[in-house]
Amino acid sequence: MSRSLIVAANWKMNGDSALIDAMIAKLSQVSFNDNVKVVIAPSFPYLDKLNSAVKAANLSDKISVSAQNISEQTSGAFTGEVSTAMLCDLAISHTIIGHSERRSIYGESDTLIADKVAVALAAGVTPILCIGESEAEREAGQTEQVLAKQLSAVIEKTGIEAFANIVLAYEPVWAIGTGKTASPEMAQETHAFIRKFIAASAQDIALMLPILYGGSVNQKTSEALFAQPDIDGGLIGGASLKADEFGTICQNA
Numbered sequence: 001m002s003r004s005l006i007v008a009a010n011w012k013m014n015g016d017s018a019l020i021d022a023m024i025a026k027l028s029q030v031s032f033n034d035n036v037k038v039v040i041a042p043s044f045p046y047l048d049k050l051n052s053a054v055k056a057a058n059l060s061d062k063i064s065v066s067a068q069n070i071s072e073q074t075s076g077a078f079t080g081e082v083s084t085a086m087l088c089d090l091a092i093s094h095t096i097i098g099h100s101e102r103r104s105i106y107g108e109s110d111t112l113i114a115d116k117v118a119v120a121l122a123a124g125v126t127p128i129l130c131i132g133e134s135e136a137e138r139e140a141g142q143t144e145q146v147l148a149k150q151l152s153a154v155i156e157k158t159g160i161e162a163f164a165n166i167v168l169a170y171e172p173v174w175a176i177g178t179g180k181t182a183s184p185e186m187a188q189e190t191h192a193f194i195r196k197f198i199a200a201s202a203q204d205i206a207l208m209l210p211i212l213y214g215g216s217v218n219q220k221t222s223e224a225l226f227a228q229p230d231i232d233g234g235l236i237g238g239a240s241l242k243a244d245e246f247g248t249i250c251q252n253a
């Protein structure tokens with residue numbers, strides 16, 4: 001069995017009802033390759049609307065809807081937080097966890113992120129776990145060390161078997177929103193390291209693990225990146241806010 005290609009949209013704190021309508025209209029016209037799956041992550045208030053629009057357009061077999069974050073708590077007095085039970089109640093299948101913006105702006109630690117992954121898995125929600133190094137860390141030759149540390153925190157909490165139900169996204173922090181995409185070769189090298197790291201504990205799981213690349217992916221760069229053997233699709237920010245461009249990326253995947 002080969003791995004599917006996942007084209008995921010992270011709208012971050014952008015997008016509105018009009019973007020949902022435009023995106024569904026566009027993706028209804030795309031003829032997807034059989035092995036391509038699309039995931040769209042809008043902000044919390046739009047999850048249900050997007051999920052209903054996907055269903056109404058008969059796109060549920062192609063498009064899944066994802067949250068961008070979840071609480072590590074299951075319920076209770078945590079003002080402003082959203083639980084996995086709430087995602088399940090709305091039939092939301094995925095959640096991004098550990099995006100570098102959550103790590104750097106909101107101070108989310110490796111431990112907190114590992115707790116979130118565990119809570120998502122326990123609820124049957126698929127985590128899209130983001131990992132990535134900063135520019136300074138890459139320049140200091142610490143990329144592999146940083147990624148290993150981020151992965152190890154999750155493995156310690158959930159066990160390696162959990163990676164059978166996780167989607168990984170490698171997002172070098174220096175490439176996010178900067179227009180500086182990693183070259184396909186550089187991204188491939190890092191993805192191969194990540195797969196090897198997981199394979200050291202679980203060969204079969206590593207072979208089936210989807211590893212997405214994120215960081216300034218657009219309609220010009222996506223094809224060469226997705227053609228790399230260890231790159232199983234992308235997690236796309238800015239270019240996923242334009243229905244036409246995102247549609248082209250999905251079409252060419």
Ligand SMILES: O=C(CO)COP(=O)(O)O
Nearest residue numbers: 010176177215216237238
């Ligand atoms: O952070 C990202 C996706 O999660 C990438 O964002 P950009 O595609 O805007 O660089």
